[in-house]
Amino acid sequence: MEIGVLTMQRGEVSRFLYSPAYAYGALGCPPLIPPSATVLFEMEILDFLDTAESDSFFALSPNHQAIFPLEKVLEVATTERKFGNCLFKRNRFDDAKDRYKRASFYLSRLGKSEEERRQLETARLPVNLNLALTYLRLERPRNSLEWGEKALAIDNKNVKALFRCGQACLELKEYEKARTFLLRAQKLEPFNSEINGELKRLSRYFFYL
Template sequence: MGYETKLLLFPFSPLLALGCTVKYSGYLGNWNNLFCSNESSKYPRLMKLGKDITLWGLEIGLLSMTKGETALFVLRPEYAYGQRGCPPSIPPNTTVLFKVELLDFIDSEECDAFFELTYEQQDRHPLEKVLKVAATEREFGNYFFYKQRFKIAKSRYKRALSILGRSSSSKAEQSQINASKLLLFLNLSLTYLKMERADRALKYGELALEMDQGNAKALFRCGQVGK
């Protein structure tokens, strides 16, 4: 696997709501002195820049990368642990090196800002924006589902549903809303099955069937509940 060595010439404000999954290894001074790594993790957890990842240089570096890219970063002390270091692992004024692979990312900044609005303010946004926020929330739900963190996935799916109750001005708009809700109903039905909540799984399976009577996934979900 090839790595690109990046030179970061200027700092900029990171998107603190950017969630990403990365594989990384950190080294002190040279590439033989490993001090931290998650390379052995098969499924690295989702981390937020500015919260879980707080090294300024690493934040900037990750924001310069694209999904699937690998890179090597050399971070001077002012971009890493500073004059004090991080005893006992990191001595003062230490240059650190990071090998990073960006596996995936989801930008939740727009979602977080949207959910801070009142219901009336949300309702004034164009449908396109609402659908985008709902889709991003569903992506977060999918991420946590595949990590088998079903309670968090369920909450994300329901958060997306909470903004899809608006009245539509046309059949075309209603069709878009229904398509988004259908995916969420199916996801919630499967999530509740995984949580062994048959009653809730059936509820959302039936809601999906109300929108699409012949939906194979919804029929299958309801059939699983009946076993």
């Protein structure tokens, strides 16, 4: 199956017929697959990410990574971020975090010009936001706040960053800081139901203080 899938292209539908020796053998898989069954699999490639170039880049020494063209660095960082997104959607938050951290590592280089620095910051922002959200899912609000503040260092009016920092502070029981972040977010998006919902939840804690 692995060999067959490697021959397929995005959007392709293929059927693979396997003899018992390559399927479930003499025992089968009761109650669905009888003993010694020849099995037909139909598979469709919905999408895929080619991480070979990213893996090769990660294996290079820091000196070799430093001389890579910025365009290539941005490409491999984007691949890592997209891979992280796929893992996040499958609730594999710890694995997603590792891919986002790799993307962040790639983007940590210093730009040689103002334009390069701008491109790197533009690429860092979604990675920082993704890490802030992922750490919330991992119930590690201190790390979430760290990455949310890194996102705000790039764009201090980013609503997602303000919201996630507010959520992290709420989990950390730092209620004044949570209120400050959430009110800043609400000022930018006054009708955002998620922001208003968190402010409502926060108000209960102030009631008991």
